[in-house]
Amino acid sequence: MLEQNFLAFINDNQLFGTSDHLLLAVSGGIDSMVMADLFYRTNQPFSIAHVNFGLRGADSEADALFVQNKAEHYGVPFHLTHFDTTAIAAERGISIQMAARELRYTWFDQLLEDYKYACVATAHHLNDVLETLLLNLTRGTGLAGLHGIASKQNGIVRPLLFATRSQLAMYAEEQKLLYREDSSNSDDKYARNRIRHHIVPVLTELNSGLWQTLPRTIERLRAAEVLMQAELKRSWKETILQDGNQITLPADKLQALAELTFQLAEWLKPFGFADDQVKHMIESLNQSVGQVFESSTHRISHERIGLLLEPLPIPMDYEITLVDWPNGLVAVAGAFALAIDEIEKTGDFNLPTDSSIACLDADRLTFPLTIRPWRQGDRFRPLGLNGHKLVSDLLNDLKVSRTEREQTAVLLSGGQIAWVIGRRIDHRFRVKAETKRIGRFSLTSTMDFPPNRS
Amino acid sequence: MLEQNFLAFINDNQLFGTSDHLLLAVSGGIDSMVMADLFYRTNQPFSIAHVNFGLRGADSEADALFVQNKAEHYGVPFHLTHFDTTAIAAERGISIQMAARELRYTWFDQLLEDYKYACVATAHHLNDVLETLLLNLTRGTGLAGLHGIASKQNGIVRPLLFATRSQLAMYAEEQKLLYREDSSNSDDKYARNRIRHHIVPVLTELNSGLWQTLPRTIERLRAAEVLMQAELKRSWKETILQDGNQITLPADKLQALAELTFQLAEWLKPFGFADDQVKHMIESLNQSVGQVFESSTHRISHERIGLLLEPLPIPMDYEITLVDWPNGLVAVAGAFALAIDEIEKTGDFNLPTDSSIACLDADRLTFPLTIRPWRQGDRFRPLGLNGHKLVSDLLNDLKVSRTEREQTAVLLSGGQIAWVIGRRIDHRFRVKAETKRIGRFSLTSTMDFPPNRS
Numbered sequence: 001m002l003e004q005n006f007l008a009f010i011n012d013n014q015l016f017g018t019s020d021h022l023l024l025a026v027s028g029g030i031d032s033m034v035m036a037d038l039f040y041r042t043n044q045p046f047s048i049a050h051v052n053f054g055l056r057g058a059d060s061e062a063d064a065l066f067v068q069n070k071a072e073h074y075g076v077p078f079h080l081t082h083f084d085t086t087a088i089a090a091e092r093g094i095s096i097q098m099a100a101r102e103l104r105y106t107w108f109d110q111l112l113e114d115y116k117y118a119c120v121a122t123a124h125h126l127n128d129v130l131e132t133l134l135l136n137l138t139r140g141t142g143l144a145g146l147h148g149i150a151s152k153q154n155g156i157v158r159p160l161l162f163a164t165r166s167q168l169a170m171y172a173e174e175q176k177l178l179y180r181e182d183s184s185n186s187d188d189k190y191a192r193n194r195i196r197h198h199i200v201p202v203l204t205e206l207n208s209g210l211w212q213t214l215p216r217t218i219e220r221l222r223a224a225e226v227l228m229q230a231e232l233k234r235s236w237k238e239t240i241l242q243d244g245n246q247i248t249l250p251a252d253k254l255q256a257l258a259e260l261t262f263q264l265a266e267w268l269k270p271f272g273f274a275d276d277q278v279k280h281m282i283e284s285l286n287q288s289v290g291q292v293f294e295s296s297t298h299r300i301s302h303e304r305i306g307l308l309l310e311p312l313p314i315p316m317d318y319e320i321t322l323v324d325w326p327n328g329l330v331a332v333a334g335a336f337a338l339a340i341d342e343i344e345k346t347g348d349f350n351l352p353t354d355s356s357i358a359c360l361d362a363d364r365l366t367f368p369l370t371i372r373p374w375r376q377g378d379r380f381r382p383l384g385l386n387g388h389k390l391v392s393d394l395l396n397d398l399k400v401s402r403t404e405r406e407q408t409a410v411l412l413s414g415g416q417i418a419w420v421i422g423r424r425i426d427h428r429f430r431v432k433a434e435t436k437r438i439g440r441f442s443l444t445s446t447m448d449f450p451p452n453r454s
Numbered sequence: 455m456l457e458q459n460f461l462a463f464i465n466d467n468q469l470f471g472t473s474d475h476l477l478l479a480v481s482g483g484i485d486s487m488v489m490a491d492l493f494y495r496t497n498q499p500f501s502i503a504h505v506n507f508g509l510r511g512a513d514s515e516a517d518a519l520f521v522q523n524k525a526e527h528y529g530v531p532f533h534l535t536h537f538d539t540t541a542i543a544a545e546r547g548i549s550i551q552m553a554a555r556e557l558r559y560t561w562f563d564q565l566l567e568d569y570k571y572a573c574v575a576t577a578h579h580l581n582d583v584l585e586t587l588l589l590n591l592t593r594g595t596g597l598a599g600l601h602g603i604a605s606k607q608n609g610i611v612r613p614l615l616f617a618t619r620s621q622l623a624m625y626a627e628e629q630k631l632l633y634r635e636d637s638s639n640s641d642d643k644y645a646r647n648r649i650r651h652h653i654v655p656v657l658t659e660l661n662s663g664l665w666q667t668l669p670r671t672i673e674r675l676r677a678a679e680v681l682m683q684a685e686l687k688r689s690w691k692e693t694i695l696q697d698g699n700q701i702t703l704p705a706d707k708l709q710a711l712a713e714l715t716f717q718l719a720e721w722l723k724p725f726g727f728a729d730d731q732v733k734h735m736i737e738s739l740n741q742s743v744g745q746v747f748e749s750s751t752h753r754i755s756h757e758r759i760g761l762l763l764e765p766l767p768i769p770m771d772y773e774i775t776l777v778d779w780p781n782g783l784v785a786v787a788g789a790f791a792l793a794i795d796e797i798e799k800t801g802d803f804n805l806p807t808d809s810s811i812a813c814l815d816a817d818r819l820t821f822p823l824t825i826r827p828w829r830q831g832d833r834f835r836p837l838g839l840n841g842h843k844l845v846s847d848l849l850n851d852l853k854v855s856r857t858e859r860e861q862t863a864v865l866l867s868g869g870q871i872a873w874v875i876g877r878r879i880d881h882r883f884r885v886k887a888e889t890k891r892i893g894r895f896s897l898t899s900t901m902d903f904p905p906n907r908s
Contacts, residue, residue, distance in 0.1 A: 134657070142671070142675070206593075209594075227689075231688075262674060263681070
């Protein structure tokens with residue numbers, strides 16, 4: 001019965017193909033042991049991965065050994081790793097749970113890549129879904145917090161999402177499956193237990209069909225969110241005026257928006273702005289201009305035309321040293337990166353017309369190269385100009401915005417400015433007729449507006 | 455404290471203005487008695503309406519008297535009505551709760567109209583919202599079932615939606631307010647009590663700030679639904695091909711849709727189709743054409759191009775008799791209506807070119823006029839034709855679809871067909887040079903695609 005539902009669920013949701021080789025995340029607890037057994041009995045190719053987080057001493061060791069034995073029993077490949085989770089969490093200043101989660105998924109990603117597994121499978125089930133929903137509801141949430149985890153997302157599948165905890169327990173009993181007591185170190189453990197033992201039983205008493213209706217409810221909420229995100233994205237595109245790294249949200253368009261507070265909050269969340277800041281931004285629209293709101297990465301200023309969104313100025317103290325051609329992307333700081341390549345100059349070479357790309361004479365450049373913000377007093381010899389010019393004068397002439405001015409950087413070779421990045425190259429480093437090799441530097445934004453919305 | 459929050463909530467949500475005169479729905483229970491007292495103390499103009507549903511004999515009478523006395527004490531107008539709810543519910547074959555709800559709101563609407571009240575206020579509070587959310591979640595729901603009732607919708611405001619039941623109880627105690635024991639006859643009473651006494655206390659224990667975060671969660675879900683509905687509507691418009699009462703949903707466009715199952719189900723719900731039918735429709739797209747799905751009002755047929763949505767044929771037995779010019783809209787049956795006016799023929803009169811409008815010589819028409827479906831054997835004299843023609847031949851010549859054929863009706867004057875409605879007028883009833891008065895008949899769809907989405 002559970003086997004049939006398992007296969008039907010995989011098929012209905014197109015989680016993976018019957019010949020795909022999956023990597024199962026197995027803790028040794030009842031849920032993941034049932035999952036592994038279902039894969040085994042349905043002849044789905046799989047390997048097992050177990051993480052020893054080192055959080056429970058000898059018990060952790062015993063869990064690992066238990067899972068390893070089971071993998072040998074099934075005759076499938078077994079991957080084991082060990083982390084000193086407590087130390088890593090302390091070092092990074094994050095919770096043990098968060099550290100465990102990050103370590104686990106980073107390792108899985110590596111295994112997927114190294115062994116070409118189709119995807120990772122975890123043993124989340126319907127009770128997890130309901131408990132998470134209620135936990136999030138209790139704490140305050142949005143739509144995503146209610147529908148919770150998807151059956152397939154980011155290379156992870158959850159093929160038990162159709163089943164309840166008691167169905168899994170029944171299967172384990174029927175198959176006389178052994179398992180280790182789940183001893184989750186979840187920060188939510190207390191809350192989840194309260195929900196599991198005191199709330200869910202009342203809900204199932206009120207509707208004995210709860211476990212049949214829940215997946216449909218969840219599916220409706222998930223679909224609703226996909227549509228809502230599509231509308232958010234469409235509306236963002238129709239609202240904004242973009243000029244490089246500057247986004248203007250015109251006040252008149254904002255005022256005409258349906259659900260302005262919600263939409264603006266959703267749009268600006270990826271840029272680090274909090275709901276309260278958004279509320280104040282909206283209030284500021286009816287006040288005189290000049291108010292500024294900052295997140296850890298971005299700034300919004302209330303200007304005459306509306307709200308201006310920009311990346312925060314890059315910190316003024318960075319200096320990047322290149323000891324050789326990186327032939328790839330070099331992230332500089334905050335908002336920009338350089339793609340740097342050394343290429344042969346061929347007959348059909350044309351100088352770029354885009355000021356965001358600099359082609360320089362590679363043989364004229366001497367390593368180490370330096371990238372740093374421009375400074376007062378910086379001078380260079382602009383291309384085609386017979387003489388020197390202050391960088392500050394160049395920026396004045398180009399009438400760049402305050403933020404752009406603050407963010408302008410220079411590329412130096414042997415102490416000389418070779419490129420005022422994104423603005424003008426230096427005459428001495430230009431590509432000449434006799435140039436053989438070219439250093440090509442392309443300015444790239446690391447900011448995607450809006451940041452990925454799936 | 456509660457008073458300030460009450461005023462702030464009304465102001466923040468622009469529920470009504472300080473000089474608006476409201477009609478308060480007051481049962482006599484603690485919630486509505488607190489509401490009335492808050493209106494009184496904040497000097498908001500109001501009247502009180504009480505419904506005696508006659509469900510609890512002498513207790514119901516005592517409730518009514520209690521509320522009446524309070525209205526007199528406040529010196530505000532009092533409206534009272536009485537329904538034999540049990541009898542009406544039995545007569546209509548609906549639940550007592552549903553009957554009570556309908557009777558109550560119909561009466562409120564009447565009072566709003568008669569006394570020009572700004573709106574009706576009901577005493578729903580935050581606990582009601584959470585209980586309804588959990589109840590709907592238990593039974594299976596969508597987004598709307600989670601965010602629940604809005605603070606302002608359809609002429610009803612809920613100015614206590616910011617407050618918890620215990621805040622209202624505290625206010626009642628402080629103000630030494632008297633109230634009658636709420637003895638709701640809700641069908642949900644048992645379930646609500648279980649949720650109230652067994653679930654909500656656990657949730658508030660897990661997050662003591664629950665009542666602060668809940669309104670924000672609810673607001674986010676409500677806003678999410680507005681955006682989702684906007685996307686549903688936009689996507690509907692981009693998908694459909696409409697030709698009168700026929701809507702085609704092209705298969706290729708359907709297959710390319712995000713969240714097809716959900717979107718199709720949401721679109722077709724107002725036309726009476728159930729989720730399971732929608733599932734089968736989608737399956738049918740991969741099968742041979744010909745499958746037909748019917749709701750109580752509409753039909754979907756799987757045709758070569760995709761899904762064809764049409765109103766079900768109008769019942770074949772109607773006959774509408776007009777004894778005089780109605781000068782307004784006459785609903786005929788199901789899918790169509792006629793707008794009928796008698797107008798003077800002026801110098802700049804032009805004959806309509808649209809076959810959905812007939813202009814006839816009013817003096818040639820003799821009342822009573824009759825509107826009925828066409829019948830086999832019906833003949834008329836098409837405009838410009840010197841001789842008679844069978845209506846069936848006309849419809850053949852026009853190559854109308856089967857449904858349109860079945861739905862075609864005729865307008866008769868003195869036993870003669872004056873108009874094959876929407877198709878061709880009769881030559882004898884045409885507007886002539888000497889015509890003085892014109893009877894104008896405009897065919898109008900009673901179907902709005904999609905039906906109103908708020």
